[in-house]
Amino acid sequence: MHTPRGAGAPTEAVAGIDFTVHRGEAFGFLGPNGAGKSTTMRMIAAVSPVSGGWLRVLGMDPAADGPAIRARLGSVPQDDTLDTELTVRENLLVYGRYFGFPRAVIRERAAQLLDFARLADKADEQVEALSGGMRRRLTIARSLINRPDILLLDEPTTGLDPQARHLLWERLFRLKQQGVTLLLTTHYMDEAEQLCDRIVVMDHGRIVAEGSPAELIARHCTREVLELRFPPDRQQDVAARLGGIGDRLEALPDRLLVYADDGEDALAAVHRGGVEPLTALVRRAGLEDVFLTLTGRTLVD
Structure with a gap:
C-alpha cells in the first residue's frame, strides 16, 4: 500500500507521506x-x-x-x-x-x-x-x-x-x-x-x-538514559554543570535526562563532579524517547 502525496492545500491533514505495507506485517x-x-x-x-x-x-x-x-x-x-x-x-x-x-x-x-x-x-x-x-x-x-x-x-x-x-x-x-x-x-x-x-x-x-x-x-537515541531528579531550585544550576556528560542532556520541569551509551558511567561522572541527585535511574532507551525526540514534549490537544 502507498499513501497519497498531498496536493498542497493549506488544510491538508496528511501531506505527502509514502509507505508500503507487506502481507502479514x-x-x-x-x-x-x-x-x-x-x-x-x-x-x-x-x-x-x-x-x-x-x-x-x-x-x-x-x-x-x-x-x-x-x-x-x-x-x-x-x-x-x-x-x-x-x-x-x-x-x-x-x-x-x-x-x-x-x-x-x-x-x-x-x-x-x-x-x-x-x-x-x-x-x-x-x-x-x-x-x-x-x-x-x-x-x-x-x-x-x-x-x-x-x-x-x-x-x-x-x-x-x-x-x-x-x-x-x-x-x-x-x-x-x-x-x-x-x-x-x-x-x-x-x-x-x-x-x-x-x-x-x-x-x-x-x-x-x-x-x-x-x-x-538505535538511530535516534543512545543505548541508555540516565534520569536524575533534583530540588526544583537547583535544577537549572545542575543542568549547566552536567552539560559535558553523555551524548545529550535534556532538562525537563521535574528531572534531567542524560542520554549515554553507558548510563552507569554517566552516573559515575555525575558523582565525580560533586553532584548528588535526589534519585538516579539508569534505563534502556525506548520508543518513547524516540517519539518525544522527534515530535517534542509540548502537549497537543
Whole structure:
C-alpha cells in the first residue's frame, strides 16, 4: 500500500507521506494528536476520499473499489460499538449478516471466534455485563467474522489493565502468524515495541521517521538514559554543570535526562563532579524517547 502525496492545500491533514505495507506485517502509526494517523487509516479503510496522490489497498483503488476493499478489511475502532442489548454470540451473528454469509457459515465462524477471543463461556451473556477487556476481545472477534486480509486497529488496548492488554497482544500476535496484516495506531510505546514489525512516526501530517522499533531507537537515541531528579531550585544550576556528560542532556520541569551509551558511567561522572541527585535511574532507551525526540514534549490537544 502507498499513501497519497498531498496536493498542497493549506488544510491538508496528511501531506505527502509514502509507505508500503507487506502481507502479514504488523505496521504501526505513532504520533501526537492531530498528526494525521486517523485520517490515514480512514483513507486505507476506503471511508475517506483521497484528495491527491496515489493509494492502493490490496491492489485496488479505494475511489473505484471501496466496497470490494471494505469486504476484505476488519476494523477495530477506538471506542467499542457493540450492541449492548444483544448477547455476545448475537453480536457476532448479526454483524456477520452484513457481509451476506449464509447463517450456517456465520454460526460456525462465530463459534470459532468465541474460542479465539476466550469468550466461549460468555456466549449467552449480555454485552453490558462484560469487563472492558472482554468487550475489546469481542470487538476484535467481530472484526474477524469476514476473515479479513487486513485488520485496522485504532488504539486497541486503551483503558485496559495490564492483564487484559497482554492477552490482547497474544491474540493479535496469533493473527499475524496466520497471515493477517495488522495496521494499528497506539499511544502506548511498549505496545508498539511488542506488536510492530515496522513503525512510522507522524507529525503535522508527515512521516518524520520509519523503521523497526530497534532501528528507530538505535538511530535516534543512545543505548541508555540516565534520569536524575533534583530540588526544583537547583535544577537549572545542575543542568549547566552536567552539560559535558553523555551524548545529550535534556532538562525537563521535574528531572534531567542524560542520554549515554553507558548510563552507569554517566552516573559515575555525575558523582565525580560533586553532584548528588535526589534519585538516579539508569534505563534502556525506548520508543518513547524516540517519539518525544522527534515530535517534542509540548502537549497537543
